Amino acid sequence: MDFRPLDELERKQLTNALRGNAEQGRVLLLDRRDTSFAGSADEVPDEEVISAIRSVPCHY
Amino acid sequence: MTTPQAANDVPRSPAELRPLTRIVLTEEVNRTLFAEYAAHRATERGHEEIGWALLGVRTADEATVMATLPAGEHREAGSAHVRFNPLAQELGTRILRQGNRQLTMLGIVHTHPGSMRHPSDGDYRGDIEWVEGLRGREGVFAIGTADAAGNDSWMSALHVQADGALAFTWYSLQSGARNYQPLPVKNIPGADRAAPLRAVWTELETQAGRLLRLAGQLVRVQFDVIEGSTKAALVCDVPLPDQGRVIRVVMEGKDVRYLLIDGEQVQMAQFRDDRVDRGVFAMLAELCN
Numbered sequence: 001m002d003f004r005p006l007d008e009l010e011r012k013q014l015t016n017a018l019r020g021n022a023e024q025g026r027v028l029l030l031d032r033r034d035t036s037f038a039g040s041a042d043e044v045p046d047e048e049v050i051s052a053i054r055s056v057p058c059h060y
Numbered sequence: 061m062t063t064p065q066a067a068n069d070v071p072r073s074p075a076e077l078r079p080l081t082r083i084v085l086t087e088e089v090n091r092t093l094f095a096e097y098a099a100h101r102a103t104e105r106g107h108e109e110i111g112w113a114l115l116g117v118r119t120a121d122e123a124t125v126m127a128t129l130p131a132g133e134h135r136e137a138g139s140a141h142v143r144f145n146p147l148a149q150e151l152g153t154r155i156l157r158q159g160n161r162q163l164t165m166l167g168i169v170h171t172h173p174g175s176m177r178h179p180s181d182g183d184y185r186g187d188i189e190w191v192e193g194l195r196g197r198e199g200v201f202a203i204g205t206a207d208a209a210g211n212d213s214w215m216s217a218l219h220v221q222a223d224g225a226l227a228f229t230w231y232s233l234q235s236g237a238r239n240y241q242p243l244p245v246k247n248i249p250g251a252d253r254a255a256p257l258r259a260v261w262t263e264l265e266t267q268a269g270r271l272l273r274l275a276g277q278l279v280r281v282q283f284d285v286i287e288g289s290t291k292a293a294l295v296c297d298v299p300l301p302d303q304g305r306v307i308r309v310v311m312e313g314k315d316v317r318y319l320l321i322d323g324e325q326v327q328m329a330q331f332r333d334d335r336v337d338r339g340v341f342a343m344l345a346e347l348c349n
Binding site for chain 1: 086109111113115117119124126136140141142143144146149150153154157161162163164165168170179180182183185186187189190193194195248249250
C-alpha cells in the first residue's frame with residue numbers, strides 16, 4: 001500500500017469533507033479500489049458548469 | 061466544537077454562499093499562468109490578448125483555483141480582445157470533472173496589452189451577465205499586464221501577484237454590482253489539474269466537436285491522457301455493454317487509431333477515419349455483425 005503525506009489542498013479538502021460529514025451529515029466518498037478518500041457528495045451539476053463554460057463572454 | 065473560522069471552510073449549497081473575501085491559487089496554477097503568459101508574449105501572436113478559464117471549488121467565502129484551461133490555438137483574438145475556444149474548453153472541463161465533480165467554473169483571467177490593470181467597460185458588460193450563472197452569482201477575474209517592473213507600491217497590494225515584468229491583478233464581480241472589487245490572492249501547495257491536458261491540447265482542439273457529440277450520444281464515454289508512441293496521446297474509451305469490452309480511440313498528433321480491448325487482448329482496427337465519431341460508430345456497426 002502506498003502511504004504518503006497529503007498536500008495542503010488535499011488535507012484541506014479532507015478536513016472540510018469530514019467537517020461537513022460531522023456537522024451536516026454530508027456523504028464521504030471512498031475510492032472503491034483502495035478505499036482512499038475520493039471527495040464528498042457536494043457535486044456541482046454538469047449542466048451548471050457546462051453552461052458557464054459555453055457562455056464565457058468575449059473579453060476586451 | 062466548531063469555530064467560526066472552521067465553519068467557513070465547509071462547502072455550502074449555492075444559497076449559503078457569501079461574497080468572496082479571497083481567491084486561493086495552487087502553486088502550479090500560479091506557475092502556469094505566469095509561464096504561459098511569458099511564453100505567449102514570445103510567440104508571433106504575442107501582441108494579442110490571451111486568457112484562461114479557472115476551475116476549482118467554492119466554499120463559503122473563498123474560491124480555490126485548481127485548474128486552468130487555456131484559450132487554445134483556435135481562439136479568436138487581437139490586440140484588444142480575446143474569445144476562447146469554447147468547444148476545447150468544454151471538453152477539457154468534462155475530462156477534469158471525471159475525477160472531481162466538485163470542480164466548478166470560478167472565473168476568467170485575461171491580459172491587457174498596456175497598463176490597464178482593471179477590467180474594461182466591455183469586460184463588465186459581458187461579465188455582469190455571465191456571473192448570474194456561477195456559484196454564488198459571483199465570479200473571479202484577473203487582468204494580466206506586463207508592467208510590473210518598477211511598480212513596487214502597486215505590486216505589494218494584496219490583490220496583485222507579480223513575477224518579473226508580469227503581473228496579475230485579481231478582482232471579484234457579484235451579480236448586480238456596479239464594479240469589480242479587488243480580491244486578495246494567496247497561494248497554497250497543489251497541482252494544476254489541467255496540466256496533463258496541455259500535452260494533448262492540439263488533439264483536444266482538433267477533435268473537441270466530434271468527441272463532445274460522441275459523449276452526448278453514448279453513455280459512459282471516458283477520456284484520458286496516456287503515453288503514446290512518440291508523445292502523449294488523448295484517449296477516448298467507449299465501454300461496450302457485453303463482457304467488459306471497450307472501444308478505445310487513441311489520438312496522437314494527426315494519427316487516430318481504433319482498438320478493441322477485451323480483457324488482456326487488444327486488437328487494432330484495420331481502417332482509418334480521422335473523424336472520431338464516425339470511426340466509433342463504424343466499429344460499433346462492425347461489432348454487430
